[in-house]
Amino acid sequence: MHESCPQAYDRVRPLVWTEAGLEVLDQRLLPQHVKYRLCTTAREVAEAISTMQVRGAPAIGVAAAFGVVLAARQRFRECPDKWRDLIEQDLDCLVQARPTAVNLAWAVARMRRTIPAIEGDPEPVLRAQAQAIQAEDLAANRRMGQLGAEWIGKAKGILTHCNTGSLATAGFGTALGVIRALWQGAVTRKEDLRVYACETRPWLQGARLTLWELAQDGIPATLICDSAAAFLMQQGRVDWVVVGADRIAANGDVANKIGTYQLAVAARHHGVGFMVVAPTSSIDWSLPKGDLIPIEYRSAEELLPPYFQIQGGRIDALNPVFDVTPAALVSVIVTERGAVHQPSSDSMQALRRPPA
Numbered sequence: 637m638h639e640s641c642p643q644a645y646d647r648v649r650p651l652v653w654t655e656a657g658l659e660v661l662d663q664r665l666l667p668q669h670v671k672y673r674l675c676t677t678a679r680e681v682a683e684a685i686s687t688m689q690v691r692g693a694p695a696i697g698v699a700a701a702f703g704v705v706l707a708a709r710q711r712f713r714e715c716p717d718k719w720r721d722l723i724e725q726d727l728d729c730l731v732q733a734r735p736t737a738v739n740l741a742w743a744v745a746r747m748r749r750t751i752p753a754i755e756g757d758p759e760p761v762l763r764a765q766a767q768a769i770q771a772e773d774l775a776a777n778r779r780m781g782q783l784g785a786e787w788i789g790k791a792k793g794i795l796t797h798c799n800t801g802s803l804a805t806a807g808f809g810t811a812l813g814v815i816r817a818l819w820q821g822a823v824t825r826k827e828d829l830r831v832y833a834c835e836t837r838p839w840l841q842g843a844r845l846t847l848w849e850l851a852q853d854g855i856p857a858t859l860i861c862d863s864a865a866a867f868l869m870q871q872g873r874v875d876w877v878v879v880g881a882d883r884i885a886a887n888g889d890v891a892n893k894i895g896t897y898q899l900a901v902a903a904r905h906h907g908v909g910f911m912v913v914a915p916t917s918s919i920d921w922s923l924p925k926g927d928l929i930p931i932e933y934r935s936a937e938e939l940l941p942p943y944f945q946i947q948g949g950r951i952d953a954l955n956p957v958f959d960v961t962p963a964a965l966v967s968v969i970v971t972e973r974g975a976v977h978q979p980s981s982d983s984m985q986a987l988r989r990p991p992a
């Protein structure tokens with residue numbers, strides 16, 4: 637544990653900045669092992685992102701921001717006159733680490749905008765900017781938690797997908813932040829609240845990470861396999877599906893962990909509410925609609941059982957790790973700037989500016 641925090645959900649942070657570099661909690665080992673790996677270069681941060689040591693859109697953005705700090709530190713030491721040119725290759729490497737979560741490119745672009753005004757050693761200025769990104773994400777999550785919990789009101793059965801908690805963000809979480817706020821606010825009798833966590837194949841972010849986080853907070857959670865979700869809705873056990881987002885197009889279409897789309901289809905069929913919780917840093921205003929969002933495909937080996945992996949490529953597997961839910965299936969998008977009911981190109985415009 638790197639800092640003393642009073643709340644259970646704050647006990648484990650995915651990213652900790654130290655003088656030596658960025659400590660990245662290796663989420664592939666959770667919940668069995670809590671192990672941090674030190675990244676001292678931007679390339680090591682990019683590798684930590686692409687290999688899923690750090691994952692979750694906002695956490696990836698924060699990691700990339702600190703990756704820029706490390707790039708500047710390294711290149712300034714190598715060549716104080718040319719560091720601005722030299723870090724370009726590092727910034728490209730960071731942006732390319734994973735394609736779907738827009739927070740990655742958003743964070744690197746924000747760090748890049750700081751560079752022209754820097755004089756002398758770039759590290760203090762860039763470090764302050766990265767820490768601001770981290771702090772703003774935490775504040776956004778708390779605000780979204782409050783807004784989302786108010787929206788859901790007296791919901792009892794909540795189904796969530798993947799991991800959107802402290803591990804996926806700077807802390808508290810997006811969709812999981814709403815669940816935390818609902819639990820803390822106790823509008824519902826606590827004994828009536830039940831969270832269903834989809835296991836989220838193939839990386840099991842739900843089974844390994846979400847259940848682990850919820851257990852630390854003492855929030856009642858039940859694991860289900862991904863394909864059980866529609867059945868639970870049919871049984872009337874689910875009032876709301878609450879998920880995060882990796883990228884939201886300007887019309888409100890939402891890219892999120894594979895399986896989110898089928899949850900939205902099932903939710904609509906059963907009259908269940910479908911809430912997306914994401915900071916405005918996850919909105920890509922340059923994309924008018926979701927079919928333009930790049931979808932990451934990961935290797936077949938992540939899906940294939942070991943027996944098939946020795947078949948020498950004769951058996952294949954298709955492994956898209958995100959899908960796009962059309963805005964028409966989304967009941968509400970909750971951001972730190974407010975909630976948009978029945979998102980569309982027009983209604984999403986309310987999120988472009990911070991409220992006065």
Ligand code: MRU
Nearest residue numbers: 691692693798800804880881893
């Ligand atoms: O592949 P992952 O684990 O990075 O996918 C994460 C998700 O899909 C999350 O739902 C999303 O990033 C929102 S996290 C607050």
